[in-house]
Every structure is written in structure tokens, then in C-alpha cells.
Amino acid sequence: MQDIEGNEFCVMHNGRVRETTMGKLNSVTIDCTNAEGLAQFWAQAIEGYEMDKEWPMVLKSSGGPTLFFQRVPEPKQVKNRVHLDLAVADRPAEVARLKSLGARVLREMDESGYKWTIMQDPEGNEFCVTQTAG
Numbered sequence: 191m192q193d194i195e196g197n198e199f200c201v202m203h204n205g206r207v208r209e210t211t212m213g214k215l216n217s218v219t220i221d222c223t224n225a226e227g228l229a230q231f232w233a234q235a236i237e238g239y240e241m242d243k244e245w246p247m248v249l250k251s252s253g254g255p256t257l258f259f260q261r262v263p264e265p266k267q268v269k270n271r272v273h274l275d276l277a278v279a280d281r282p283a284e285v286a287r288l289k290s291l292g293a294r295v296l297r298e299m300d301e302s303g304y305k306w307t308i309m310q311d312p313e314g315n316e317f318c319v320t321q322t323a324g
Contacts, residue, residue, distance in 0.1 A: 218256075220315060222259050224261075224312075227312065229248065231311055232249055235276070235293070273315070274317040275318045276318070281306070281307060281319055281321040293317075296308040
């Protein structure tokens with residue numbers, strides 16, 4: 191299926207009948223050339239996620255959607271239309287940690303006193319690191 195802008199998405203059925211016609215967020219799928227490698231990066235990057243023992247390209251969490259890393263033949267071509275945002279207590283320290291895992295900084299942002307870092311994972315997918323309030 192495609193949304194109104196032509197972005198592809200999947201509708202999955204887990205075998206259970208639901209009373210509503212609205213969909214429930216089941217997973218976020220990220221296209222990549224090295225599914226297990228990128229899953230390993232994100233398992234180390236996001237708190238509460240771990241690699242599935244049977245499907246190492248899947249990250250499971252008790253509190254969030256499943257992250258599925260789907261192997262595709264072509265590398266990333268253009269900017270992502272959807273990206274992940276990570277909220278952290280110490281943004282500079284977390285950016286340094288993520289860089290040590292293979293991410294790279296694209297740019298630092300500061301708009302109206304709100305600061306965040308735009309980064310790329312090892313396959314070039316953009317994501318942001320923001321400072322939590324407090």
C-alpha cells in the first residue's frame with residue numbers, strides 16, 4: 191500500500207480479531223542492506239530494545255513497537271521521510287556514544303533555544319537526538 195504521498199507501508203494481521211477498524215502500530219520497518227548489522231546498532235542505541243533470538247533483524251521492546259530491519263538490494267538514496275527521535279538526559283554524551291557505535295553527526299540544531307542533533311546511523315538513515323527537559 192502507499193500513503194497519499196506515495197510512501198509505502200504494510201498492513202499486517204496477527205491472527206486476532208479486533209472490534210475496531212483503526213490500525214494499531216505493530217512495527218516500524220527500516221530498509222537496509224545489512225539487516226542484522228543495523229539491528230545490532232539500534233539495539234545498542236535505544237534503551238529497552240533487544241535483538242530477537244530467532245530473528246536477529248528484529249528488535250523487540252515491551253513498551254514500544256517492534257523495529258524490523260528489512261534487507262533491500264539498493265542503498266539509501268534520499269532523505270528519510272520518517273525518522274526516529276531519541277530523547278536523552280545528556281545530549282552531548284549520548285551523541286559521542288552513538289558516534290562510537292558507528293553513527294555520524296550531520297548537524298547541530300538550535301531553534302528558539304531548543305537544541306537537537308541530526309545524525310545518521312551506519313547506513314545513512316537520519317535520526318535526531320534531543321535533550322529531555324530537566
